[in-house]
Amino acid sequence: MWLNQVHGVAVARLTADAIGTMPTADASVCAEPGIACTVQVADCLPVLFAAPGGRAVGGAHAGWRGLAGGVLEATLSELCALAACEPPDVQARLGPCIGPRQFEVGSDVLEAFGAEPTRADQRFFTARAPGKWLADWQGWPGNG
Numbered sequence: 001m002w003l004n005q006v007h008g009v010a011v012a013r014l015t016a017d018a019i020g021t022m023p024t025a026d027a028s029v030c031a032e033p034g035i036a037c038t039v040q041v042a043d044c045l046p047v048l049f050a051a052p053g054g055r056a057v058g059g060a061h062a063g064w065r066g067l068a069g070g071v072l073e074a075t076l077s078e079l080c081a082l083a084a085c086e087p088p089d090v091q092a093r094l095g096p097c098i099g100p101r102q103f104e105v106g107s108d109v110l111e112a113f114g115a116e117p118t119r120a121d122q123r124f125f126t127a128r129a130p131g132k133w134l135a136d137w138q139g140w141p142g143n144g
Contacts, residue, residue, distance in 0.1 A: 002038055003028060003143060005061050009069040011078040030095040031082050043098035050091045051083030064105065064135065068112035086121035100136035104128060109135060 012023035037059035
């Protein structure tokens with residue numbers, strides 16, 4: 001099932017009753033066989049989740065707004081609630097996303113992640129020019 005993605009943190013629970021609809025969400029989870037959780041990305045990070053034994057699966061579209069807002073945490077929480085499992089039991093796989101040499105961001109993105117734009121030693125942000133940084137989603141916590 002496709003989603004109406006809006007760079008948010010909403011997670012849709014997909015069921016056979018919802019086939020033919022397009023939920024507004026940036027992630028989905030499902031425990032019903034025959035329904036695929038899909039996400040579309042360009043430079044954003046796609047993340048696929050699987051509960052133990054294949055009891056449920058999920059997919060998340062994680063742009064900077066979603067990452068800052070907690071879309072991955074929300075997806076994991078919904079998946080665990082649906083599959084009756086714990087977060088350490090879930091497997092996650094990252095798809096390709098924009099690399100740290102190309103993703104230029106402004107201070108608004110740093111501030112969304114609690115980073116201080118006036119500091120030079122940002123862990124996941126490298127200064128590029130005055131007021132500009134390169135963001136490294138591939139090195140983000142939990143992406144290893």
